[in-house]
Each structure stands twice: as C-alpha cells, then as structure tokens.
Amino acid sequence: xxxxxxxxxxxxxxxxxxxxxxxxxxxxxxxxxxxxxxxxxxxxxxxxxxxxxxxxxxxxxxxxxxxxxxxxxxxxxxxxxxxxxxxxxxxxxxxxxxxxxxxxxxxxxxxxxxxxxxxxxxxxxxxxxxxxxxxxxxxxxxxxxxxxxxxxxxxxxxxxxxxxxxxxxxxxxxxxxxxxxxxxxxxxxxxxxxxxxxxxxxxxxxxxxxxxxxxxxxxxxxxxxxxxxxxxxxxxxxxxxxxxxxxxxxxxxxxxxxxxxxxxxxxxxxxxxxxxxxxxxxxxxxxxxxxxxxxxxxxxxxxxxxxxxxxxxxxxxxxxxxxxxxxxxxxxxxxxxxxxxxxxx
Amino acid sequence: xxxxxxxxxxxxxxxxxxxxxxxxxxxxxxxxxxxxxxxxxxxxxxxxxxxxxxxxxxxxxxxxxxxxxxxxxxxxxxxxxxxxxxxxxxxxxxxxxxxxxxxxxxxxxxxxxxxxxxxxxxxxxxxxxxxxxxxxxxxxxxxxxxxxxxxxxxxxxxxxxxxxxxxxxxxxxxxxxxxxxxxxxxxxxxxxxxxxxxxxxxxxxxxxxxxxxxxxxxxxxxxxxxxxxxxxxxxxxxxxxxxxxxxxxxxxxxxxxxxxxxxxxxxxxxxxxxxxxxxxxxxxxxxxxxxxxxxxxxxxxxxxxxxxxxxxxxxxxxxxxxxxxxxxxxxxxxxxxxxxxxxxxxxxxxxxxxxxxxxxxxxxxxxxxxxxxxxxxxxxxxxxxxxxxxxxxxxxxxxxxxxxxxxxxxxxxxxxxxxxxxxxxxxxxxxxxxxxxxxxxxxxxxxxxxxxxxxxxxxxxxxxxxxxxxxxxxxxxxxxxxxxxxxxxxxxxxxxxxxxx
Numbered sequence: 001x002x003x004x005x006x007x008x009x010x011x012x013x014x015x016x017x018x019x020x021x022x023x024x025x026x027x028x029x030x031x032x033x034x035x036x037x038x039x040x041x042x043x044x045x046x047x048x049x050x051x052x053x054x055x056x057x058x059x060x061x062x063x064x065x066x067x068x069x070x071x072x073x074x075x076x077x078x079x080x081x082x083x084x085x086x087x088x089x090x091x092x093x094x095x096x097x098x099x100x101x102x103x104x105x106x107x108x109x110x111x112x113x114x115x116x117x118x119x120x121x122x123x124x125x126x127x128x129x130x131x132x133x134x135x136x137x138x139x140x141x142x143x144x145x146x147x148x149x150x151x152x153x154x155x156x157x158x159x160x161x162x163x164x165x166x167x168x169x170x171x172x173x174x175x176x177x178x179x180x181x182x183x184x185x186x187x188x189x190x191x192x193x194x195x196x197x198x199x200x201x202x203x204x205x206x207x208x209x210x211x212x213x214x215x216x217x218x219x220x221x222x223x224x225x226x227x228x229x230x231x232x233x234x235x236x237x238x239x240x241x242x243x244x245x246x247x248x249x250x251x252x253x254x255x256x257x258x259x260x261x262x263x264x265x266x267x268x269x270x271x272x273x274x275x276x277x278x279x280x281x282x283x284x285x286x287x288x289x290x291x292x293x294x295x296x297x298x299x300x301x302x303x304x305x306x307x308x309x310x311x312x313x314x315x316x317x318x319x320x321x322x323x324x325x326x327x328x329x330x331x332x333x334x335x336x337x338x339x340x341x342x343x344x345x
Numbered sequence: 346x347x348x349x350x351x352x353x354x355x356x357x358x359x360x361x362x363x364x365x366x367x368x369x370x371x372x373x374x375x376x377x378x379x380x381x382x383x384x385x386x387x388x389x390x391x392x393x394x395x396x397x398x399x400x401x402x403x404x405x406x407x408x409x410x411x412x413x414x415x416x417x418x419x420x421x422x423x424x425x426x427x428x429x430x431x432x433x434x435x436x437x438x439x440x441x442x443x444x445x446x447x448x449x450x451x452x453x454x455x456x457x458x459x460x461x462x463x464x465x466x467x468x469x470x471x472x473x474x475x476x477x478x479x480x481x482x483x484x485x486x487x488x489x490x491x492x493x494x495x496x497x498x499x500x501x502x503x504x505x506x507x508x509x510x511x512x513x514x515x516x517x518x519x520x521x522x523x524x525x526x527x528x529x530x531x532x533x534x535x536x537x538x539x540x541x542x543x544x545x546x547x548x549x550x551x552x553x554x555x556x557x558x559x560x561x562x563x564x565x566x567x568x569x570x571x572x573x574x575x576x577x578x579x580x581x582x583x584x585x586x587x588x589x590x591x592x593x594x595x596x597x598x599x600x601x602x603x604x605x606x607x608x609x610x611x612x613x614x615x616x617x618x619x620x621x622x623x624x625x626x627x628x629x630x631x632x633x634x635x636x637x638x639x640x641x642x643x644x645x646x647x648x649x650x651x652x653x654x655x656x657x658x659x660x661x662x663x664x665x666x667x668x669x670x671x672x673x674x675x676x677x678x679x680x681x682x683x684x685x686x687x688x689x690x691x692x693x694x695x696x697x698x699x700x701x702x703x704x705x706x707x708x709x710x711x712x713x714x715x716x717x718x719x720x721x722x723x724x725x726x727x728x729x730x731x732x733x734x735x736x737x738x739x740x741x742x743x744x745x746x747x748x749x750x751x752x753x754x755x756x757x758x759x760x761x762x763x764x765x766x767x768x769x770x771x772x773x774x775x776x777x778x779x780x781x782x783x784x785x786x787x788x789x790x791x792x793x794x795x796x797x798x799x800x801x802x803x804x805x806x807x808x809x810x811x812x813x814x815x816x817x818x819x820x821x822x823x824x825x826x827x828x829x830x831x832x833x834x835x836x837x838x839x840x841x842x843x844x845x846x
Contacts, residue, residue: 008777116733
C-alpha cells in the first residue's frame with residue numbers, strides 16, 4: 001500500500017491494538033474474580049468466544065477481499081468476544097456462544113462496514129439478541145462459590161458447556177441461583193421489605209455476595225483505564241452518578257421498597273457497563289458534553305428498566321438505545337470552536 | 346464592575362503579563378539540540394541562484410530584467426504589481442541566464458516562474474538607498490515604502506508583505522505588537538540562534554515597528570526551552586529605550602504555541618475571530634526574523650536577500666544554522682553540511698509537524714523557508730496503512746482550534762462538503778496534532794486539505810454558474826426587449842398604414 005507523504009512527519013504515539021490491549025488488561029482482575037466465584041465456565045466461554053469471533057472476522061475479511069491479519073490484529077474482535085463472555089452465564093451452551101459471536105461480528109459489525117462503522121456495540125447487540133431468543137439459558141446463573149452446593153471441576157464445566165450434561169446426581173435447580181438483581185426484584189414483587197430481603201445468606205456488604213467483589217475488581221480495571229487515559233471520566237461518571245441519583249431519590253422516599261444506591265452500582269453490569277461497554281468509542285458519543293448526556297441517560301434508563309421494566313438488568317438495552325442517539329447528540333453538542341461566539345476568558 | 350475593578354490591586358507595570366492557555370496542543374520531542382549549539386554561519390555562494398518571482402502572499406511580482414542582463418547583488422529583479430505584493434531582489438551579482446518555471450518549495454511540488462542567475466563570484470552590491478537611521482523624524486509612509494522596497498515579508502511561514510501588515514489603517518488602532526520568537530516546531534533553531542546572536546538587531550527592528558504602529562506595548566513571546574535566547578533578548582532589551590513598554594515573555598513549551606492565533610491567546614487571552622485578523626483586536630503579530638529584516642531595510646538600506654535556515658535531521662552529517670542567499674538550491678546546503686550520514690527517508694521543507702516533502706533537490710530556498718530537514722526512517726517512520734477511525738476522540742483533545750477532527754474526517758471522507766463546513770473545517774490550522782495522536786494512523790490533515798480544496802473548487806464552480814445564469818438572464822431580457830421593440834415597431838407601422846384611410 002502506498003503511503004501518503006503528508007505532515008506531520010513525526011512518529012505516531014498511539015496505536016489501536018495497544019488501546020484494545022489496555023482494555024483487555026483492565027478486564028483481567030474482574031475476570032479473575034469471576035473465575036474465583038463461578039469456576040472454569042467463564043474461561044471456557046472466553047476461549048470459545050474469542051475463537052469464534054476471530055474466525056468470523058477473518059472469514060468476512062477474506063470474503064471482502066481484504067487482509068484478515070489487519071482486522072484481527074487490531075484486537076477489536078477479541079475485546080467484543082471477551083465482553084460477551086463476561087456478560088453471559090458461565091455455563092452457557094457452546095452453540096449459543098457461537099451464535100452470539102457470529103451475530104456480533106458478521107451482522108452487527110462487518111455488515112455495517114466493519115471496525116469503526118458499526119452503530120451498535122457488537123457484544124451488547126449479541127447479548128440482547130440471545131437474551132430475547134433464549135431467555136432461560138441466558139439467565140441461568142450459578143450460585144457464587146461460597147454459596148454453591150457443588151464445585152465444578154474443569155472437566156465437569158467443559159462437559160456441561162459442550163454437551164449440556166450435568167455431573168451425576170445434580171440438577172439445574174440445585175446448582176443455579178438467582179442473580180442479586182433477580183432476587184431483589186422477585187422478593188420485592190412478593191411485598192417483602194428490603195430489610196427482610198437482605199436478611200439472607202445471599203447478601204454481602206452492599207450487593208450480592210461474590211457479585212459485589214466482581215464489580216469491585218471491574219471498578220479497579222476501570223480506574224486503570226482512566227489512569228492510562230484509554231478512556232475519559234465523562235461516560236462512566238455520568239452514568240454511575242445518574243444511576244446513583246435516581247436510585248438515591250427513590251430510596252430516600254421509601255427505603256423499604258427501593259434498594260439503596262450502592263446496591264444498584266455494585267449489582268449486575270453497572271460498573272462493567274460504565275467503564276467497559278458504554279465507553280466503546282465507536283458507538284458512544286464523541287463530544288465531551290455529549291458523553292455526559294450519553295452516560296447520564298444510560299444511567300437513568302438502567303434504573304428505570306431495573307425498577308419498572310420487564311428485565312432485572314438493563315445495561316445492554318440502555319447502551320443499545322443510546323447508541324442510536326449518539327450521532328444526534330454529537331451534532332448538537334459541538335464544542336465552541338476557537339474564535340467563534342463569545343470568548344471564554 | 347469598573348468601580349470594583351479599581352479596588353483590585355494592579356500588578357506593577359514591569360511584571361510579566363498573565364499567561365493564558367489554549368485548548369489542546371501536544372508535547373513532541375523538540376530535537377533542537379541537534380543544531381542549537383551551532384552558530385549562524387554564511388552558506389557558500391552557489392554557482393547558480395534560482396529566484397522565484399513570487400515568494401509572498403498576494404499578486405506576483407513583475408519581472409524587470411531580461412535573459413542576458415547583468416545584475417548586481419541587491420538589485421530589484423521584479424517589482425510589486427499591486428498593494429499586496431512584494432518585490433524580489435538578486436541575492437548576488439551575475440548574469441540572468443533564464444527566466445523559466447522551476448520547482449519551488451510548495452506543498453503541491455509544482456513549478457513556478459523563477460529568474461536563474463549565474464553568479465560571477467564577485468558578489469558586488471548594487472547601489473543601495475541611504476539608511477534611514479533618523480526614521481523617527483520621517484513620515485511613516487516613507488518608512489513603510491522602504492520596507493516594501495526591501496521585499497520584506499513574514500518570515501514565520503505565511504510570507505505576507507510586512508509593509509501592509511504595518512499599515513492597519515487609521516480606523517484600526519493597534520495597541521499591542523507581539524513578536525513571535527516561539528519557534529514551537531521541533532528541530533528548527535534559526536530563530537533561536539538569531540535571538541542569541543543578533544538580539545540588538547532584532548530589537549532595532551522591533552523599535553521601528555513600534556514606531557510605525559504607535560503601540561502601547563510590545564510582547565516578545567519565546568518558548569521556555571530557549572533560555573539563552575530569553576536571556577540574550579532581555580539583556581539587549583535593557584540597553585534600549587524600548588524596555589519601558591516591552592517585555593520578553595517566556596511561555597511554556599507546547600506545540601503549536603507559535604501559531605499566531607495561539608500566541609495571541611497565550612499572551613493576551615484574546616481569540617482572533619474566526620476568519621478575522623489580529624488587527625481587529627488591536628494586535629499585530631510579527632516574527633523575530635521579520636523584525637531583523639525590517640532593521641536591515643530601514644537602518645542599512647538592504648533588501649531581503651538572505652535568511653537563516655536550519656539544516657538538520659539525523660540524516661545530515663553536520664546540522665547547522667546557515668545564513669542563506671534566497672535562491673540557493675537545497676542540494677548546496679546539504680553538501681555544505683557534510684552531506685548525508687544515511688540516505689534520508691524524507692526530505693522536508695519546514696518543520697516535521699507542518700512542513701512538506703521536497704520532491705526536487707534543486708528546489709531553492711525562499712523567504713519563508715526556515716528549515717531543511719533530512720529525516721532518517723527511525724525519526725519519521727511511515728505510519729503504515731491507516732485503520733478505520735474508532736472515534737476515540739484523542740484528536741479532539743489535542744486540537745488547538747477546539748474542532749472535532751473525528752467528525753471532520755468522517756464527513757470529509759464522505760465528501761459531505763456542507764457538513765464539514767458545519768463542523769468549521771476552515772478553522773483548522775493544519776498543525777498536525779490530531780494526526781500525531783491518532784491511534785488509527787489516519788493522515789487526517791491530508792483529508793482536511795483535500796476537503797478545503799473541494800470546497801474552494803465548489804465555490805468557484807458556483808460563482809461561475811451564477812455568472813452564467815446572470816449572463817443567460819441578461820440575454821433573455823435583451824431578447825425579450827428586442828422582441829417587444831420589434832412588435833411595437835410593427836404595430837406603429839401598421840397603424841401608420843391604417844391611419845390615412
């Protein structure tokens with residue numbers, strides 16, 4: 001390929017693959033915590049998802065007559081796969097992972113033009129597609145380690161994922177467990193008070209036992225990304241703040257029917273979504289002011305769906321919804337250009 | 346508000362002005378140590394000088410000589426052809442052997458009309474006008490005419506005729522003169538050396554400009570990576586009568602602080618309106634080199650026939666700062682600096698951030714050429730194929746014009762010329778910060794230049810079609826009128842035939 005000799009003539013300081021690598025690195029602590037609490041399932045899903053995503057990406061690039069190496073080398077497909085694997089239940093059948101990855105890479109990403117052109121976050125679009133099509137498989141979570149009746153070995157996990165066989169003497173009812181958001185929602189529907197609901201071994205300091213630690217380690221990864229300047233604070237802070245303010249208002253009105261803000265922040269995908277999903281630059285707003293609006297509406301939407309909607313968690317829905325709005329928000333939130341309008345002194 | 350203001354203690358008048366910041370900017374390795382210890386030395390007289398007849402913004406100069414003419418050093422060989430124009434002088438004595446198109450230092454790599462002088466080696470001066478050392482007693486018009494005669498243009502890169510810039514008109518009072526000694530582009534050290542070695546001469550030029558503009562204060566901005574230049578300029582300033590109204594202001598090193606709009610913002614907090622001029626704010630900005638050229642013209646009667654050029658880059662054996670005659674081919678300078686250590690990966694005219702690749706080694710040095718840069722592959726690696734934009738926004742973070750380069754790129758690529766203007770394409774100063782930080786290695790500036798030319802072309806097209814439409818409408822009206830006149834005539838004739846009956 002012929003390169004254009006155009007200024008500037010200095011070495012470039014950033015690289016897309018380094019940015020993606022940073023994101024992957026920042027996900028490691030949270031993934032380790034998830035593995036600690038939920039076993040080998042996540043790692044098996046991870047390997048499967050990455051393999052499917054990379055093969056799908058390469059296949060499309062070959063079909064488009066382009067070099068698959070450049071597309072794979074930017075690591076964006078790997079990031080999509082890893083975010084997907086983190087979002088789905090740890091014992092998800094392998095073919096759902098395959099379906100999700102083909103959907104994410106081929107339909108959501110490549111059919112729109114590939115890297116940089118997709119209006120929707122591929123991992124979240126695949127997640128929502130599967131959640132709507134296979135609601136049971138997509139919501140069957142295991143109980144976190146200390147609460148589980150059975151601790152899966154690697155081979156048991158592999159068998160469960162690959163051909164759906166449970167170890168002898170176990171059934172799904174015994175090993176599965178509601179997520180904290182599910183639990184909260186179900187019990188509130190039964191008119192239990194928050195105090196009664198929290199009076200259960202499922203609960204930890206602020207959220208579900210185990211779950212809150214996973215969120216904590218994703219938060220640590222998010223702070224690493226902020227420190228590395230891979231992301232800026234605008235989207236995560238506005239999203240989490242909006243979620244905290246909304247839940248705070250309702251909690252202060254009636255603390256027995258509305259969980260307190262920290263529960264909302266440290267349950268479900270709020271932290272992961274705020275730092276790793278809503279911040280996907282391709283599908284998010286790109287102006288600073290736009291990012292604040294983008295994040296805040298995601299936070300509000302998450303609270304609204306969790307509280308009054310049909311699903312226990314809503315990060316994927318909220319992100320996809322705001323993905324559509326991003327270009328318009330960007331257009332109306334352009335910064336004041338140098339030498340235009342009133343001077344800011 | 347005004348009453349409140351008077352209670353706030355005012356800083357003593359000799360305190361440095363408050364510094365302001367502009368949005369974005371980047372820190373790039375400045376690489377100035379390659380050449381900043383080298384004192385200015387004269388470049389050798391080449392056998393042939395290729396002098397472009399237009400080295401300024403404005404109307405091209407009109408040739409005064411013919412092939413075969415003998416010319417003397419400092420003799421005008423082309424005269425200005427309009428108000429915004431500048432003359433060109435012979436930079437050594439010799440014979441005109443050709444007046445023909447020649448490659449010139451221009452991003453397009455195109456050729457332009459040049460006078461080629463075969464030098465005689467004697468370097469004989471033409472008769473020069475008398476020095477105007479008594480300029481404070483003279484009419485400003487006469488001083489400006491001298492500066493105009495000398496062909497002084499902005500030496501910082503824009504090459505706008507200086508005499509015009511020093512004549513803002515009575516309706517536009519100028520209160521502040523800013524002297525740009527920032528030199529924020531990496532590698533370049535010509536202004537640094539000029540300030541270290543000829544501070545007094547620069548200030549003599551500043552004094553003339555101060556006199557012409559009648560300003561209240563003069564601010565000399567110098568980046569703080571040039572402490573010796575700052576010290577020299579301060580020492581020299583203390584010896585002149587300018588020190589009461591003039592300050593040497595060190596500013597933080599940050600590219601592109603040397604951009605005119607950025608420097609004005611840093612020193613005064615004001616923003617030059619989009620599409621406007623600093624004079625609208627009562628400010629005129631001049632380069633260090635221009636000040637020295639003004640001093641040459643007024644105090645010594647010497648036209649602008651040479652300038653300081655930094656020849657540097659890691660591919661150059663012995664980087665130097667040379668006083669170069671206008672028209673000297675680049676190849677002569679490289680040879681004088683010991684040639685190449687290794688074949689250069691890129692040969693650039695100007696700095697690495699905004700300079701352009703030279704396509705021809707015989708390209709001559711012109712009035713705005715401040716640097717010849719021979720970069721090795723390690724210094725200026727090819728960025729490799731560009732990936733898709735991931736809208737990460739790093740470009741917007743560093744853009745000194747506060748634009749959204751990612752959106753400009755998106756619409757420039759789509760050739761959406763209305764949208765690129767919505768996103769204020771024409772406020773882009775092409776500084777290259779966005780491209781330097783782009784993780785996808787997209788040649789962003791190239792896209793903006795392309796979009797600008799497309800918009801210009803479209804506007805020209807529009808003007809043309811409007812003219813055509815007006816012409817067509819005029820023709821239609823004329824035909825209609827003629828037809829009506831014809832009908833009227835016929836009617837009259839008929840009536841005339843009828844009436845006798």
